[in-house]
Amino acid sequence: MTDPACIFCKIAAGEVPATFVHEGEQLLALRDVRPQAPVHLLVIPRAHVASLCEADRDHRDLLGEMLLLAAGLAREHGLATRGYRTVINTGNDGGQTVHHLHLHLLGGRALGWPPG
Ligand code: AMP
Numbered sequence: 001m002t003d004p005a006c007i008f009c010k011i012a013a014g015e016v017p018a019t020f021v022h023e024g025e026q027l028l029a030l031r032d033v034r035p036q037a038p039v040h041l042l043v044i045p046r047a048h049v050a051s052l053c054e055a056d057r058d059h060r061d062l063l064g065e066m067l068l069l070a071a072g073l074a075r076e077h078g079l080a081t082r083g084y085r086t087v088i089n090t091g092n093d094g095g096q097t098v099h100h101l102h103l104h105l106l107g108g109r110a111l112g113w114p115p116g
Helices: 007-012 057-076
Strands: 020-023 027-031 039-045 084-087 103-107
Touching (some): 007 027, 007 039, 020 057, 039 057, 057 103
Antiparallel strands (some): 020 027, 027 039
């Protein structure tokens, strides 16, 4: 399923350029255009799921694969020793601005808590 108005669906379709660090059958990972840390990657499903609110048990494998891909990318990008943060912003109060499920992987510096 795709949403023609969705920027991440357009990226998945090759209609909008992106810097990919992973291109799999189900999942893509790309560099965030406005990085908040030295490493800031986004893990997104190719299929359109608006947010974690829309996920159900049918998305169990997809969600697990997103986390495992993030952990693998963290290792590849040298983040595993010092650590990193994975974030899924959900809905307006959660700060979600792109309404296509995505997981942020941030690392390469000490990240404060709580995030602003
Ligand atoms: P969120 O605020 O959690 O919805 O995160 C959306 C993220 O997508 C932000 O960190 C944006 O910088 C990033 N973003 C928006 N458009 C693009 C794009 N075309 N390519 C890469 N990252 C993007």
